[in-house]
Amino acid sequence: MAFGDDYLVDTLLDMGIITDEELAEAQSTAAEQEAGVIDTLITQGVIAQQNVLQAKAASFGAEMIDLENFTIEDSVIQACPRNVVKQYNVVPVFVSEGSITVAMSDPSNLDVIDGLHHVLHKDIEIRVASEEAIQAAINQHYGSAEKDEFQKMVADVTQDALTDIQGVSMGDDDEDVDSDAPIIRLANSLVGEAFKMRASDIHLEPLERRFRVRYRIDGVLQEVKGPPKKLQGAVISRLKIQSGMDIAERRIPQDGRIQMTVAGKSIDLRVNCLPTNHGESIVMRILDKTGLKLGLGELGFLTDDQQTFERLIGLPDGILLVTGPTGSGKTTTLYSCLNYINRPDRKIITVEDPVEYVLSGINQVQTHAAVGLTFAAALRAMLRQAPNVIMLGEIRDLETASIAINASLTGHLVFSTLHTNDAPGAVSRLVDIGVKPFLVASSTRAMMAQRLVRKICKKCAAPHVYEDGPLKAIGIDPAAVTDDANFTKGEGCADCNRTGHRGRFGIFEIFVVDDEARKLIYDKVPNSVLRARALEMGMRSLRDDGARKVVAGMTTPEEVIRATVADDEEEGGH
Numbered sequence: 001m002a003f004g005d006d007y008l009v010d011t012l013l014d015m016g017i018i019t020d021e022e023l024a025e026a027q028s029t030a031a032e033q034e035a036g037v038i039d040t041l042i043t044q045g046v047i048a049q050q051n052v053l054q055a056k057a058a059s060f061g062a063e064m065i066d067l068e069n070f071t072i073e074d075s076v077i078q079a080c081p082r083n084v085v086k087q088y089n090v091v092p093v094f095v096s097e098g099s100i101t102v103a104m105s106d107p108s109n110l111d112v113i114d115g116l117h118h119v120l121h122k123d124i125e126i127r128v129a130s131e132e133a134i135q136a137a138i139n140q141h142y143g144s145a146e147k148d149e150f151q152k153m154v155a156d157v158t159q160d161a162l163t164d165i166q167g168v169s170m171g172d173d174d175e176d177v178d179s180d181a182p183i184i185r186l187a188n189s190l191v192g193e194a195f196k197m198r199a200s201d202i203h204l205e206p207l208e209r210r211f212r213v214r215y216r217i218d219g220v221l222q223e224v225k226g227p228p229k230k231l232q233g234a235v236i237s238r239l240k241i242q243s244g245m246d247i248a249e250r251r252i253p254q255d256g257r258i259q260m261t262v263a264g265k266s267i268d269l270r271v272n273c274l275p276t277n278h279g280e281s282i283v284m285r286i287l288d289k290t291g292l293k294l295g296l297g298e299l300g301f302l303t304d305d306q307q308t309f310e311r312l313i314g315l316p317d318g319i320l321l322v323t324g325p326t327g328s329g330k331t332t333t334l335y336s337c338l339n340y341i342n343r344p345d346r347k348i349i350t351v352e353d354p355v356e357y358v359l360s361g362i363n364q365v366q367t368h369a370a371v372g373l374t375f376a377a378a379l380r381a382m383l384r385q386a387p388n389v390i391m392l393g394e395i396r397d398l399e400t401a402s403i404a405i406n407a408s409l410t411g412h413l414v415f416s417t418l419h420t421n422d423a424p425g426a427v428s429r430l431v432d433i434g435v436k437p438f439l440v441a442s443s444t445r446a447m448m449a450q451r452l453v454r455k456i457c458k459k460c461a462a463p464h465v466y467e468d469g470p471l472k473a474i475g476i477d478p479a480a481v482t483d484d485a486n487f488t489k490g491e492g493c494a495d496c497n498r499t500g501h502r503g504r505f506g507i508f509e510i511f512v513v514d515d516e517a518r519k520l521i522y523d524k525v526p527n528s529v530l531r532a533r534a535l536e537m538g539m540r541s542l543r544d545d546g547a548r549k550v551v552a553g554m555t556t557p558e559e560v561i562r563a564t565v566a567d568d569e570e571e572g573g574h
Contacts, residue, residue: 008038011055012047022046049130053105057128060107065093065127067103067137068492082142084119088112091137093127101125105134136498186227187238188260191269191284193224195262198503200286202269204239206232206279217497218454218504219327236273236280243271250275255354258284270354287356299329299336300505302548305540308510309448313337313415318445319408321395323420329452329506330417331356334391337415338362341389350391351378363387375400383407392416398434405435408443423449423511423539424531427521441513441521449509451542451563453555456488457496461553464489470557474547474564486553505554507546507563511539 012018018026018041030040041047057064072093079100080092090112094101100122104112107126116124129137190213194202199215204226206212213226227235240247243256258269268287273280296306312320320337322330335357338348342361350359353367353375363385365378375392376399382390383403395401395416408414418426426447430440464487468478490500511517511534520530535541540548546560 007059008052008055011059012041012051015055015058017051017055018046053128053130056107060126062107062126062128065103065129067091067093067129067133072137072141077141080120084116085138085142088116089131089134089138090116091129091134091141094125095122099123099125101127103127103129103134103137105129105131132492136492139498183231183234183238186231187235187242190226190235191258191260191286192262195265195267195286197497202282202284202286204236204282204284206236206276206281208278211235218499218501219452220454220499232279236282239271239282239284240273240280243269243273245271245273250280257354268357270356296336296340298505299333300507300549300554302545302552305508305510305545308512309508310340312446312510312512313341313413315413315445317408317411317413319404319414319416319443320445321416321418321426321447323418323423323426323447323449324451325419325421327452328450329504330450331393333448333450333506334415334417335359338389338391346388347386348389348391349382349385349387350393351375351382352391352393367393376403379403379407383412387412389413390415394418395430395433401430401433401435405439405443409439420449422531422542423447423509424534425449425527426511427530428527431524437524438522441518444513446513447511449511449542450506452504453507453546453549453559453563454501455503455505456553456555457490457493457500457502459495459502460491460493460500461488462491463487466557470561471550474543474550474557474560476547476551476557481551485551487550488553489556501559505549507542507549507560509540509542509545 009018009023013020013023022041023037026037026040026044026046029035029044030037033040035043038047038052042049042052054064056062070093072091076092076095079095080090080102085091088104090102090104092100092102100116100120102116102124104126105128106112107128113124113126190202190204194215197215197217199217200219201216203214203216203221204211205214206229209229211226211229211232212223214221214223216222237247239258240254240256242258242260245254245256252275254273256271256273258271260267260269270285270287272283274283275281296309297303301309322333324330338350338359342348342359344361347363348361349363349365351365351367355364355366358364365373365382367373367375367378375394375396379390379392379400380403390404390407390412392400392404392414393416395404395418404414404416418429420426420429424447427437427440427444431437466487466489471478471481490496490502492498492500496502513521514537516537517530517534520533525533541564543560543564546555546564549555550557550560
């Protein structure tokens with residue numbers, strides 16, 4: 001510490017954080033072990049690091065600041081350069097014409113305050129925060145050590161590229177710049193860093209004054225420092241060439257695919273290019289084949305739901321529908337199902353648009369509407385191939401739905417997806433597109449809705465006491481919580497980039513179509529009535545399944561609320 005323990009001890013006593021008896025015991029132990037009194041008080045559990053910070057702040061008349069829940073404006077970040085915050089280990093929080101307020105962990109360090117005054121040419125005001133919170137804020141706003149290395153590489157490559165294309169206009173009329181080595185390295189580095197950070201999507205978005213790059217990590221978009229605006233055309237042209245698009249065509253959307261090796265692993269990227277006001281926007285979805293090897297338990301199923309689902313996908317015929325919005329993990333679930341039942345004695349054929357992953361031992365068909373290979377046409381042909389199991393990427397129209405239902409009624413097991421908010425909603429969706437209710441009732445075996453929620457990071461997970469509000473919102477009565485509950489929350493660490501979350505898993509709503517459900521479907525009851533009866537018959541809602549996983553310490557109430565907001569409207573809350 002920068003100043004003696006005596007100052008902190010006196011302040012802790014004055015603040016009532018420690019008692020004279022606790023101090024006397026700590027002083028005795030410290031003398032025996034030749035340790036500091038403050039360190040001994042912490043070791044004994046009498047005080048926490050937060051108490052030490054409070055004492056430091058009080059000793060120097062400074063205020064505490066909660067950086068985790070404090071929003072720092074971009075203008076404040078720009079007022080204090082990265083090299084300064086890294087050197088002095090501070091974070092700017094306010095700025096005015098003549099002064100700047102920074103958060104630091106040791107307000108007694110006059111060298112830091114004096115150094116900042118001379119470097120920034122402003123009066124320095126102090127707020128106090130923990131070392132961990134300051135480091136997390138630096139990583140968030142200025143980049144972590146790994147990001148620094150990546151940004152340095154991007155800066156070096158960008159400089160090379162700017163040098164190589166010096167004198168070439170990069171306006172809207174001159175975007176087709178030849179792809180040279182620096183641009184290739186820059187494009188590859190953007191993909192490589194995204195893969196390293198476990199991103200599922202890469203978004204390259206031309207804005208009016210800058211070229212924005214964002215990665216979607218665990219379902220949340222995070223912005224990273226992108227190339228300068230003048231390299232926008234060159235980077236986009238390079239990616240269009242790699243993905244097999246027409247670089248001369250900038251008026252219509254295009255789709256493509258890239259295969260590349262990153263860190264010794266072969267990865268596929270599905271690429272979409274969309275013309276916008278300020279250039280072409282590119283989104284690349286990273287297709288990670290490791291997700292296909294997940295067991296049903298790793299997808300997020302708890303034991304009882306897993307047993308139910310394994311029984312359903314083991315049936316000889318019928319339709320199993322997986323529902324949910326785009327990005328809810330439907331495709332990964334279906335592929336995991338196919339992997340689970342993929343055996344030499346079963347013939348499995350899929351029809352997809354596009355084929356996202358190549359699966360060994362499975363016949364996969366890519367639709368091609370331009371030559372007449374639609375979902376319906378492919379499905380008709382598939383039935384003459386005598387398959388046991390069929391997977392349709394999506395049921396989109398009456399023709400496809402009718403063929404799929406006929407296939408299920410003639411001894412085939414059919415997997416497919418629909419875009420509906422809940423599991424019973426798949427019934428009304430099929431009826432809406434023209435399928436007769438009696439066909440829906442007789443062919444469907446089950447409908448499962450799913451959403452993705454973020455996992456609590458295992459490395460920084462710690463017991464946590466949640467407020468009553470979030471628990472009640474997901475149907476947990478705080479007064480009825482037993483000792484078996486394992487409420488946890490991620491405190492934030494380097495492994496999860498200080499978010500407290502790492503990875504995602506599913507929460508599920510499984511509607512098994514039994515005889516009573518078939519009668520309700522045949523009678524054309526409204527979706528609200530069908531859902532209410534399904535819940536009465538034992539169907540567990542998405543939010544209920546999420547609540548079980550909160551109690552098990554797998555995720556947080558906030559994640560479940562975010563993923564299941566529609567439950568409030570459908571069920572009137574809990």
